Amino acid sequence: MASATAFKKMRVEASCSICLELMTEPVSINCGHSFCRRCIEDILENPQETSSLREPQCPLCQAPFQRESLRSNKQLINIIQTIKEIDSERLCLEHGEQLRMFCEDDGQLICLLCEHSPQHRGHRMALVEDVYPGYKEKLQEIVTKLKAAQDRCKRLKLDKKDEITQWEENIELRRQEIKSEFRNLHNFLDEEERAYLWRLEKEKERLMARLLEGEASLVKKTFELESLILELEKKCQKSAQNLLQGVKDTLKRHSDVKLEIPEVLSLDPQTVCNVSELYCDVRKMLKRYQVSVTLDPDTAHRELILSEERRRVTRGSPQEKHFCLGGFYVFACVLGCEGFTSGRHYFEVDVGVGSGWDLGVCWKNVQKIWDINLEPQSGFWAIRLCHKKGYMALTSPPTSLILKERPRLVGVLLDYEAGLVSFYNMTTGSHIFTFPRASFSGTLRPYFQVNHCSSLFLPPPLQ
Structure with a gap:
């Protein structure tokens, strides 16, 4: 009880007589009394109008003081900190006593009464x-x-x-x-x-x-x-x-x-x-991506004749063959057996001296039965030699191609990821045409069309 009384008295001494709270940044003035810094500075800034003295007065003893006399009270600061720590001390929820012990086994703060309880009996204890x-x-x-x-x-x-x-x-x-x-x-x-x-x-x-x-x-x-x-x-x-x-x-x-x-x-x-x-060597660059292409008889129009090794196609009289759902019905076309879904692929076509042909690549499942425009929108990327109009790229509308020399060997380069299909005159090693960039998402196959009195040959890559 005496301890509680002493603590209460200490709290009163550490309280500001102006705001009646524990002092914040306590400062002392000439007479020795202490107050919150903000409280005493308010008096300096707002002196009482009834005061006949020019100097502000201490709220407790009315002694005059000046701003220059304000001194930080470090001892009182320490006391106030101690009071706050005592205020924040936890108490045992069960016994209401101060938690002065620490149970090492449970990692728990306990009071002296808890130490002897069955819950903590035999545990390691420390102050x-x-x-x-x-x-x-x-x-x-x-x-x-x-x-x-x-x-x-x-x-x-x-x-x-x-x-x-x-x-x-x-x-x-x-x-x-x-x-x-x-x-x-x-x-x-x-x-x-x-x-x-x-x-x-x-x-x-x-x-x-x-x-x-x-x-x-x-x-x-x-x-x-x-x-x-x-x-x-x-x-x-x-x-x-x-x-x-x-x-x-x-x-x-x-x-x-x-x-x-x-x-x-x-x-x-x-x-x-x-x-x-x-x-210095376009041919060497292209041949790094060269693949072997053969013709797929199941896609051939009935007027096309394929060689035994399936590397040559010629246009002739209609052949007696069963109708194949995967074959071309309107156009005299045939596809290569190989399908491309990624990477770079290059193949060559010997066009000889024929007067008319198409060659390039197309989607695997293009329309083969009905008459359609052979252009990128329909799934075709090809160039054509036409007896009347000469060389052209089958864009929409077609693009005329002016070639200085007639190609005998045409190279086709497919760059799947880049969306590019390019054609080269391998007789001279020069570029013929590249289609505008496209977005490929399925299987592309080599595509060929042969007119009358023409043939196309697919030379195997040199080993």
């Missing part, structure tokens, strides 16, 4: 004052570890930003190198340039996505670490009872925090174009 420094030290060790991880995470995040910038610069540098080289090439190389730049852009997007994912992961981890550090620092500033409440669970949850370092990615673009090699 709060004895275990508080050790647990505080353990928490501070975790804070130090988390701060180190946070610093490393921030450094890695900055490094990742630098990598992203460097990657963009490398991509731009490589793009400029490719574009500068391609300006000096022939028409067919213009399409090669676009194809390589498209691949480079796709490569950029793929790796950029991974880099940004790594950065986002580091940003998220930074926020998590900041939150954990703030939580633990706040806990370390609490009283012994508050710090020890649930401390083992806190240690268990936060002691094994690990920083996952993003994978280190190569920032050297893999899309490389040797323009001089392409320029």
Whole structure:
């Protein structure tokens, strides 16, 4: 009881006589009385009008004082802090006593009466004052570890930003190198340039996505670490009872925090174009993608005659053959057996001296029975030799082609991912035509049409 009385008296002494609350930033004046800094400064700024004195007066003893006499009362600050800590002390919910003991086995604050209860009998006990420094030290060790991880995470995040910038610069540098080289090439190389730049852009997007994912992961981890550090620092500033409440669970949850370092990615673009090699030997470049193509008899029009090895097709008299649902009925066409769903593929067609033919690629399931326009909208990407109109690309409308030399061997290059179909005069090694970029999503097959007195031959690739 005497202790409670002494504490009550100490609380009265630490209270401000102006606001009647525990003093905030207590300061003393000339007469020795202390008040909240804000309360006494209000008196300095708003002196009473009834006062006949020019100087403000102490609210307790009416002694005059000046602003210069205000002095921080550090001793009173410590007393007020002690009072607040006593106020915040937890009490045992069961016995109403102060929690002065710590059960090591249960990680729980208990009072002296709880120590002898059956629930804690035989458990390891210690005074709060004895275990508080050790647990505080353990928490501070975790804070130090988390701060180190946070610093490393921030450094890695900055490094990742630098990598992203460097990657963009490398991509731009490589793009400029490719574009500068391609300006000096022939028409067919213009399409090669676009194809390589498209691949480079796709490569950029793929790796950029991974880099940004790594950065986002580091940003998220930074926020998590900041939150954990703030939580633990706040806990370390609490009283012994508050710090020890649930401390083992806190240690268990936060002691094994690990920083996952993003994978280190190569920032050297893999899309490389040797323009001089392409320029010097177009044939060599194209033949890297050459495939063997044979003719599919199940798709052939009834007026087409296929050789035994199925590499030559000739237009002749109608043949007696059963109607095939997969065959062409209106046009004298035939498809290659091979189907393409990705990658680059090149094949050659010996057109000889025939007066009329179509060749290129088309969708696997194009309309074969009815009369349709042979154009990209219908699933055909082909060029044509017509006896009256000469060479043309079957665009919509058709595009006339002016060729300096008559091709005997025509090359067809399909770049599936880039959406390009290109044709080359392999007699001279020159570019003929490239269709505007398309979006392919199914199977493409070689396509051929033969007019009367013409034939087409598919030479096998040289080994």
